[in-house]
Amino acid sequence: MRNSTRAARICQSFDAAEKYDQAATVQRVAARELFQRIHTCMAGKKPLRILEIGCGTGLLTEHLRACWPDADILATDFAPNMLARAKSRLGESVSYHQMDAATPDVNGPFDLICGNLIMQWLPEPAKVLRTLAELLAPGGVLAVSTLLDGTFAEWQQACAQEGQQAATPVYPELANAQNWRPPAFSGGWAEQDIVQAFADGLDFVRHLKATGASTPREGSVPLSAVQLRHVALRFQQAGCAITWRVGYACFRKPPRKGVFVTGTDTGIGKTLVSACLVRRWQGAYWKPLQSGLADEEGDTPTVKLLAGDPPCFKPAGAFLAPLSPDAAARAEGVQIDPAQLVLPQGEADKPLVVEGAGGLMVPATPDLMMIDLAQRWGLPVVLVARSGLGTLNHTLLSLEALRARQIAVAGVVLSGPLNAENRETIAQKGKVRILAEVPFCAEITPDVVSELAKLFPQWDDMCPE
Structure with missing residues (x-):
């Protein structure tokens, strides 16, 4: 069962991210990359029904709608304000539904189920993917992306140099994510490093808040103002660049038993x-x-x-x-x-x-x-x-x-x-x-x-x- 307190904090953080689209550079790159992989995996087949989990402001949804204008697309998100922003972007060409991806309450079958940079927010990703797999039609595609171990390594190193532990979440290693594939499904994972430059350490922290991704690791201790300034200085001395290690997965359900x-x-x-x-x-x-x-x-x-x-x-x-x-x-x-x-x-x-x-x-x-x-x-x-x-x-x-x-x-x-x-x-x-x-x-x-x-x-x- 999801930790309702942490889930509520994550939801509130994304709801408050009014400047998400202006700040979501990496999210936009990952959405485009995930879509390209989905398009390749579909191999010319046009999906009739699409379920998107964690749609956010609709960065991936926009690619889906442009490619398959006749598809019935259901965009879902846990955060109601994010859904409202997606609707502002795409209008009535897409259906919207507030839903926790960990406990889907929609009826299948879908030809495509997808979600960009959502799996790292879910406590039991393998279980979630198995549940979503049950909503797929035979031969359907399940495609997701997630942050992997190695993300924010530069910030974590700056914290360690000051004797502090970064509050950034613990992300899975690629080898562990390989085990998330639903039984009997074909497909697998690939990873990509996206490097983003920041003006300084505080700019990076503000960026996380602007994109709604500032919910700290459970049990972490916040840095004091003095500690934060020292870590930010270390980060600046190292070059002010952050690596986002993104994993992309495309899984296909067998076309029949x-x-x-x-x-x-x-x-x-x-x-x-x-x-x-x-x-x-x-x-x-x-x-x-x-x-x-x-x-x-x-x-x-x-x-x-x-x-x-x-x-x-x-x-x-x-x-x-x-x-x-x-x-x-x-x-x-x-x-x-x-x-x-x-x-x-x-x-x-x-x-x-x-x-x-x-x-x-x-x-x-x-x-x-x-x-x-x-x-x-x-x-x-x-x-x-x-x-x-x-x-x-x-x-x-x-x-x-x-x-x-x-x-x-x-x-x-x-x-x-x-x-x-x-x-x-x-x-x-x-x-x-x-x-x-x-x-x-x-x-x-x-x-x-x-x-x-x-x-x-x-x-x-x-x-x-």
């Missing part, structure tokens, strides 16, 4: 794991690209048999040669059309298990690898890996590749004899959940799959909504 199953190698057991997941979740199955049909009937009939006749979507491409999809298609004189590689939306009430071809760096088309498709589809990834010798390098490299693309990882499945040492190393070094350990089976039948499926988590435990 489901996972993307890939492996550290071909023949690693992806199809067996896919069948187990479909059986466990009573889900649906899609093998978008199938090759090697000259030697076998393919993975779709196999899963259909082993998982109890689940709904299966037709592959977008099926080829004879046991090669990568791109090479197999070229061997038949055809080219895979990326426009056909669209995530099925049928059976929307069932989790969809999408099985990739080979590993992450297998060419799917002349221009796309399997990891590109995983990123495009936006489903959390289940990585299937061998349990024995050699798995550590392959598995940890695959996890590193997924995280470099900011793709959500649901977990790892280890295939083969139990190996406690490798399991522990992958879980610890890879910072990943081990979903199941699937032993070698001499014969794979529907009954065997039914028993193996019990080793896997239920859907709600796997990807909580």
Whole structure:
């Protein structure tokens, strides 16, 4: 629960900031940067409904309205005077609502939820983002910015040189903010340093008050007038510049229930794991690209048999040669059309298990690898890996590749004899959940799959909504 006394002080401070727009240089830069990231993340999609939290005087709102004039934008803020200033800026083209972002009282779904430089004011930011995530439509974007550790470092140093502790808030480190991502969402954080020059130390203090950002850290002791003058002198001697370290996050909700199953190698057991997941979740199955049909009937009939006749979507491409999809298609004189590689939306009430071809760096088309498709589809990834010798390098490299693309990882499945040492190393070094350990089976039948499926988590435990 929010500290109501501190929340009230923050609200009063922003309400009293009558000269906010004249002073809000960094806030304006951050709003523009956040909007540009939102625009990139939307990838040409026009949001129909937008919720903005902590809209302030409408610096970000103005960008949203200019880009998407037909969108239904709901601008919210905890401070009523801030809402009034936003309305003065934007008029009736936007809807307004007084709301604490920590306890939203609006109804979704929204295609975009965003807020500029608000998360640092919230006591439980990860919880707030999870709550907001529930208001997003499938495939919706959640985009926020926050101040990070390193903000006001020059002022803090000046205070320390005088034997004082700065009253500036404690801001999160980027590594901690990475943990705020809602479960199963793709995306992540980036940071930017914005340096602002001031005439002197007192000018900086007045600036904080003018922007409503002067609420001190809880439990801090105010500087006396003499102490403040000494700190201001130290600050001036150091150059009168302040760094604002801003973190920007864009998270995307999966477009539907489901996972993307890939492996550290071909023949690693992806199809067996896919069948187990479909059986466990009573889900649906899609093998978008199938090759090697000259030697076998393919993975779709196999899963259909082993998982109890689940709904299966037709592959977008099926080829004879046991090669990568791109090479197999070229061997038949055809080219895979990326426009056909669209995530099925049928059976929307069932989790969809999408099985990739080979590993992450297998060419799917002349221009796309399997990891590109995983990123495009936006489903959390289940990585299937061998349990024995050699798995550590392959598995940890695959996890590193997924995280470099900011793709959500649901977990790892280890295939083969139990190996406690490798399991522990992958879980610890890879910072990943081990979903199941699937032993070698001499014969794979529907009954065997039914028993193996019990080793896997239920859907709600796997990807909580």
